[in-house]
Amino acid sequence: MTEKTSHDSGDAAGAPVILSNEPGSFAWGVLAKRHPALIQQVRDAFPYGRQQHEALDALLDEITNGVIEPLAPGEHDRERWADWGQEHFGRSWYDVPFLWAESYFYRRLLGAVGYFGTGPWRGVDPFAPFKRAELRGEAVEEELRALDALASVPADERAAALLHASLWGNRADLGFRVSAGEPAAGDAAVSALVADDSALLWQLLPVGGSSTVAVVADNAGRELIPDLILIDHLIEQRHAEQVVLHLKPYPYYVSDAMTADVVDCLRRLIEAPGEASRIGGRLWKAMAAGSLEIRTHPFFCAPLPYEEMPEGLRREFESATLTILKGDLNYRRLVGDQLWDATAPFADLTAYFPRGVAALRTLKSDVIVGLEQGTLDALERSGAAAWRTSGTHALIQVRR
DSSP states (O other), X not given: XXXXXXXXXXXXXXXXXXXXXXXXXXXXXXXXXXXHHHHHHHHHHSOOOHHHHHHHHHHHHHHHHSOOOOOOTTOTTHHHHHHHHTTTTTSOGGGSOHHHHHHHHHHHHHHHTTTTSSSTTTTOOTTHHHHHHHHTSHHHHHHHHHHHHHTTSOHHHHHHHHHHHHHHGGGHHHHXXXXXXXXXXXXXXXXXXXXXXXXXXXXXXXXXXXXXXXXEOOBOGGGHHHHHHHHHHHHHXXXXXXXXXXXXXXXXXXXXXXXXHHHHHHHHHHHSSHHHHHHHHHHHHHHHHTSEEEEEOGGGGSSSOGGGOOHHHHHHHHTSSEEEEEHHHHHHHHHOSBOOOTTSOHHHHTTTSSSEEEEEEEOOSSOOOOOOHHHHHHHHHTOOTTTTTSSSOEEEEEEO
């Protein structure tokens, strides 16, 4: 399941890099079950032609029975992936780093459906139907209605609720209800936190402090809406003078957010009644005024840890008072997709990151650091064997 590596910011021996070759492991399940199922879902979502169906068949056969093949000659990013994958081509998908295998799978899936080609499917997001279906759901309607009650509570309580909403993503209603008179839901959200540095996060963003906040988005749809609502709060309550929202340049990991997804979410907010519409309108104007800016970078779709970020992106993060990294994939890239000791200090493993950094993440993979020993012991005793991967626990970790 693992191979040894080193980490400049970690202990001298490093920690094993996660592979996918242990049957029954979380990583193995993603490659053996989730990826084949996703190929079928994408196939069913669009009326693709014979060329796309044949390419999807070939990709399914390769990930199931074959070895990793390089991109075809003429692909726009062939040289980049040749550099990233020179040690992995010709090997089983299960025997290379899990992070690399996942990332390359999504690149190959886009190639199979013609996303980067010159034909009629160029630029058509194969995951768009899944993202948009979430926005039309009753759950989103209910969560947006909850904003009306939240608007009248004190700013510090509202801030805590919106931070939890952004943290939990598709369980965002837990966060909204923290300040809406439903303590049971709030208690559930708090007790599931395995680390909570939220007090430090707010200390780093004092009201009127002329701060710039970078937010590196994770998922679109129902999870992006609470991120945008939190961004509105940061600007409206003067915790930030400017927020820069970093997005993926092309479809990635099914639901990752791109510019089109931000536009869809803003329209969904504006079309809603009450406070949700007012928030959407403010965000729309904030983009025109420059207090909210969206950016993207090819590195956000790279199979590499943030420690290897290019200098230009490093300078962008260095200019921010605080960078907030959303979601599980960003966390894996932030600390390294390795089997660290769960009590390894978060601050040590992120020491390379320019200026302050915060991770808001529900636990959906094996990687975790920065836990107190007592917390880890309690989790291990709880009998919930999948607490690392089930999405039932979350963390807010911050390094100055």
